[in-house]
Amino acid sequence: MLKQLSRSLGIRSSSTVIGIIRSNQICARAFHVSVVNQYGSTKVNELGDIKSDNFEVKQAPIVLESPSYKADKVSKVEPFQPVKFEDFRGKGYxxxxxxxSLQKNNFTELTxxxxxxxxxxxxxxxxxxxxAKTGTGKTLAFAVPTLQHACENKGKGVSTVVLAPTRDLALQIEEEYRKLISKLKYNDRPYIGLFIGGQRTSFNPKKPxxxxxxxxxxxEKELQTNHKLDKCFENVTYRIYDEADRLLDVGFEDALDKIDDLLYKVRSTPKPIKSLLFSATVDKxxxxxxxxxxxxxxxxxxxVSKDDLEIPENIHQSLIECADGIDKVNALLSELHGIMKQGxxxxxxxxxxxxTAVxxxxxYISNPLRDGSFDLPSKGPNVFKLHGGRSAQQRAFALKGFKVAKKAILISTDVAARGIDIKDVTNVVQMFPSVEIADYxxxxxxxxxxxxxxKAVLFVTxxxxxxxxxxxxxxxxxxQETIQSEKLNSSNIIEQLESPLDETKEFLVTMINYxxxxxxxxxxxxxxLLVENMELYRKLVRDDNAxxxxxxxxxxxxxxxADVKRRYFARSKYQSRDHGEFNSYSNFSRSGMSERPRSNDRSSKMTFSGRGKYGNNRNKDRFHQNKNRYNSDRQTERSYDNDKKFDNGWKNERRFDHRRIRDNEE
Known part of the structure; x- marks a missing residue:
């Protein structure tokens, strides 16, 4: 708490929101800025057009305001007019x-x-x-300033730390940086370090x-355990939180708190870290x-202006209403078949x-595509899968293959829902609703x-x-349109495909949890929901009584x-029974023992039969030896002599083994 207070009072100033432009050199069109105090909605300053003596370029306005922005206090956003990176040349930014490098990578105009x-x-x-919305070029927005700083401070340790919620997004950010770095002069190229799960850390403390x-x-793990990194991180200038809403959603806040403490602990300067946070939503x-x-x-x-739609108008959204789970899978297969037949x-x-569903x-669809069951006019698509259970190499291979393929289907969990930038994706298909509305x-x-x-399609029952x-x-x-599933060109494809029992059952069990x-x-x-998916399970495994x-x-x-239990769930072997169900023929009775049941739950049954955890000595023989030493014959027909001889033989064998091992070692 004291550390945080000192940062707020001493290191970090507490003045009100400052103007963005201080230099008399301006490299883009002057800003029309609406500045709003964080703790209120009162407009405290307004800057008109600013002109340099020898340079004037028009730029779209910027809105700097409070997170709890109010539309009536924010100036309207003017139509966007492109600005080229070339206009920044020689202006000091x-x-x-x-x-x-930007131009060689075909980045000519700013988004x-x-x-x-x-x-x-x-x-x-x-x-x-x-x-900022995803897919708007925000990665380049923070990559350019941080790369500029890295080039100016080459060889002085880590200058920028970028934090991403997933390995795939981290690899994508690395790819964007490497594109720019690869076109720089060799001696000017900064190094990139990578700390992600599933693969070896790419970082050399001797040459950070x-x-x-x-x-x-x-x-967090590397900073805590590897103290060789302390000196490498003592001069961090920029810290980027990319997809911050996702970082908090998946539970990384404690790790981010710890990283913050560790970075300031090794810091060699009282100057605070410049932190940049990018998020599609800004809530409490x-x-x-x-x-x-x-x-x-x-x-x-x-x-993002008030009038901007969360989903751009260039995306055509369709809702396909299905009768049940079986109809949904059949409609999904028909939709994919229609896309593939276009050529x-x-x-x-x-x-x-x-x-498991992925x-x-x-x-389910890969095998039919290989053997030609879909009856396509040309070669079928490449099919890839992506989820958190795959290794970093497998995920990277899937993403790269999907990016370079001309015809491809990627089957994925929500891991590909945020931040992953794949060009030329023509269709997005969602088979089930999302738990979080934002995920849709x-x-x-x-x-x-x-x-x-x-095009985006959502299937619902x-x-x-x-x-x-x-x-x-x-x-x-x-x-834009709502379609009844029967209107799709459906040929009952589900009847033509086979689904293995074990894999289908595992898929269904995880789906029930979802x-x-x-x-x-x-x-x-x-x-x-349970009935719909159980009927789908029966259809897939071709068993009406599964x-x-x-x-x-x-x-x-x-x-x-009770009705759903009776129709779709089998009676368990150890399901609870009334006392009247216990008799001399039940598994709970023992020869020569009382017929009275010990209990009607499974734990007591296990204890009574000698396999429990309460130590009732039923797993020991008369010599307090473990019964497992004897074979079945000696357990059923044994005498004192037999037990004794068997026991001695076992001990002699053990002594012989030890003696043999000792001789070999000598």
């Missing part, structure tokens, strides 16, 4: 070598987020929170990298985190909720990147329709009604 955020990132003293990209858990949790880790009165940049290049991402569906937005955002057209109502009410989602999360998040009817073990019911408490 971006090094000419970096501008050349709106880059146009609005570049100068504030260069000039901020207290840190910056930026609200200037830019470190990491996932929070791995970086983001605001509180920013006050704690960035500055109590941090600067806030909102690049044009396509990239489809199919989102499923669990790792593995099952990958095998992020999944749809994988298509329609950089203004290109894209009548039980799942409340999720659609929530999307429309809370996020203003507009489905359905319970859906029920609690969106107040869906859990029993109806059931699951009753032991699974213990996870759901009283959520499952």
């Amino acid at each position: 971006i090094n000419d070598n970096i501008i050349n 709106p987020i880059q146009q609005k955020a570049l100068i504030p990132i260069f000039n901020t003293e207290k840190g910056l929170v930026c609200r 990298a200037e830019i470190v990209i990491a996932t929070p858990g791995r970086l 949790s983001i605001s509180e985190f920013s006050k704690k880790h960035i500055h109590p009165e941090y600067e806030f940049l909102n690049t 044009n290049n396509y990239k489809v991402i199919v989102f499923l909720p669990t790792k 593995d099952w569906f990958y095998e 937005i992020h999944k749809v955002g994988r298509t329609g990147r950089a203004g290109k057209k894209g 009548p039980t799942e329709l409340p999720f659609v109502s929530i999307l429309k009410r809370k996020r203003k989602v507009n489905f 359905l319970q999360q859906l029920q609690s998040s969106h107040r869906l009817n859990f029993n109806s 059931v699951l073990e009753a032991t699974l019911l213990s996870k759901f408490g009283k959520s499952v009604n």
Whole structure:
């Protein structure tokens, strides 16, 4: 607490929000800035057009305001007018070598987020929170200033730390940096270090990298255990939180707190770290985190206007209403079949909720594609799968293969829903509702990147329709068309494909757990969801009487009604029984023992039969020796002499073994 207070009072100033532009050199169109105090909505300053004596370039306005922004106090955003990176040449912000590298990588014009955020990132003293949509070029917005700083401070240790919520996003950020670095002069190239799970750390303390990209858990572990890194991180200038809402959602806040303490513990200068936070949404949790880790009165940049739709208009959203789970899978297969039959290049991402579901569906459609069951006019697509259970190498291989393929299907969990930038994704398919409403937005955002057209499809059953109502009410989602599944060109493909029993059963069991999360998040009817998916299971395994073990019911408490239990769950072998069910023929009785049952639960039964944990000596013989030493014959027909001889023989054999081993060692 004292450390945090000292940072706020001594190191980090507590003045009100400052103006963004202080230099008399201006490299882009002057800003029309609406500055709002963090703790109120009063406009405290307004800057008009600023002109340099010999340079004037027009730039879109920037809105600097409070996270709790109010539309009536924020100036309207003017139409975006492109600004080229070439316009920054010789103006003191971006090094000419970096501008050349940008142009060689075909980055010629700034995107709106880059146009609005570049100068504030260069000039901020207290840190910056930026609200920006995914897929708008924000990675380059922070890559350019941090790369500029790394080049200017080459050989002085780590200057920038970038924190990402997933390994895949960290690898993607590394790829963006490497694109720029590869086009720099050899002697000017800074090094990049990588701290992510699933692969060996790429960092040399003797020659530390200037830019470190990491996932929070791995970086925390390395900083805590490897003290050789202390000196490498003593001069960190920039710290980037990318996809910050995702960082907090997946539970990294404790790790980020620890990283913050460790970085300031080894810091050699009292100057605070400039922290930049990028998030698609800015809610109370983001605001509180920013006050704690960035500055109590941090600067806030909102690049999303009130009139901007969360899902761009270039993405065509379709809602396909299905009768039940069987109809949903058949409609999904028909949709994929229709895309593949077109013959044009396509990239489809199919989102499923669990790792097991991804593995099952990958095998379910991969084999038919290989043997030609889909009856396609040309070669079928490459199929890849992506989820958190795969190694870093496997995930990197899947993403790279999907990116370079002309025709491909990627089956993925939510791990690909945020931050992953894959060009030319034509279709996004969601088979189930998302637990979090925001996840639907992020999944749809994988298509329609950089203004290109894209299509997104959501399949729902009548039980799942409340999720659609929530999307429309809370996020203003507009489905351009609603299609009944029977109108699709369906040829009952589900009848032509086979699904192995064990894999299908495992898929269903994990899905039931997911359905319970859906029920609690969106107040869906859990029993109806269960019936739909159990009927799908029976259809897939071609068994109209298939059931699951009753032991699974213990996870759901009283959520499952009696009728569903009776129809879809088998009676367990050790299910509780009344006292009247115990008799001389039951497993609970012993020869010569009382017929009275010890209990009607499984734990007591195990104890009574000698396999319990309460030490009732039933697992010992008359000599207090373990029964497992004897074979079945000696347990049933044994005498004192037999036991004695057997025991002595066993001991002699042990002595012989030890003697033989000792002789060999000598």
